[in-house]
Amino acid sequence: MSGIRGTGVRAALFTVPLVLGLLGAAAAPAGAAGSHTPRPGASLTCRGKGVDPDALVRHRAEIVINAPLRTVWKLQTDVERWPSWQAPVETVERLDHGPFRKGSAFRWTTPVPPNPSTPATSLEITSTVRQIEPNSCIRWTGPAIGEGLRIDGVHVWNFTEVKGGVRVSTEETHTGAQVEADVPTATRILREGLESWLRDLKSAAEGRSHNQTH
Template sequence: MSATRSTGIRTALLTVPLALGLLGAAVAPAGAATGHRAGTSLTCHGAGVDPSARVRYRTETLIHAPLRTVWRLQTDVARWPDWQATVRSAERLDDGPLRAGSAFRWTTPLPPNPASTDPTLEITSTVRQLRPGSCLRWTGPAVAAGLRIDGVHVWNFTEVPGGVLVRTEETHTGPQVDANVPAATGILRQGLEGWLHDLKTTAESGAR
């Protein structure tokens, strides 16, 4: 996938008002992830996504890299901009290893759109559950002037022959996404599969 297309996928996730009429403009890389919405929701320490959310998506991919590499990439939040093209900044709001209670703030560009004049969307995430090398669950809002999306995001990591099976599920709530659930779900799908693609590509390239 080109850097331009990867950027389009991740930006779409967090710019719902602008992207509602642009579904299909960005396509996930073939074979990068297998998504589905059916079945039991993912959990971490027994907690899952928002059961009342109308916008939800789950997807997974096999990464041919050691678990320690995949886990380090995913939990070293401050380095997300190094391998995620649309993450412009990321900062931890506490010190030490990522753990339950840790918080982080990150930003992504927000193109001009009817809902907000802000150039940047700011996301503040708080880790609610974490099991080292196994699972993560965080919650938090993505906000700009006139725009708010509340998300719950769960990640599961399982060592399998040949690498790590990474599964992720996320829900979104808020007036902008609830106004058009099918479109917002499609945007969420593109964003999650784009994230897995970037994680897979970076981990398999030998990043440490």
């Protein structure tokens, strides 16, 4: 799953998923500069696998980052350093060792503010990489668990070199009784989380790229 960030449940469990969405990073208004929601179309995939086709809560977003692909990929896959550029991520622990690969797992935490359905809590997300293609795509899944809250998420990331940098596209789905009880709100939170994650990734990658060239 993505995660629950900022003022919402950042569920990017797989993003830092609803969790990024729900857990989202300091959420900003939809359509903020630098990111946008693509038109509806085929779901993103990694090595032929995508998000949950039956999930009621889902969102897809993308952004263009003016930095080398290797820089963007390194930031995204060096999960233990996420807290250094994503303030909503409090802790991250790799559950395996060595290169980030299929089967790699990591546990991370993010705070969740109180909402009509659940009290304020800390969300613990355990994400497992199911598919990966170096410098191209990642798909991870896993539960996000907090007091009175459980979200099961699937998160797909695509990285494509384009003129001027890298287009990062992400799509995530969430399932669970709490989020399905209010799909519009859960979807909004997921959207805010994913767009916040993309903005943070862009800022970190472009900042690192600038520093390396000066």
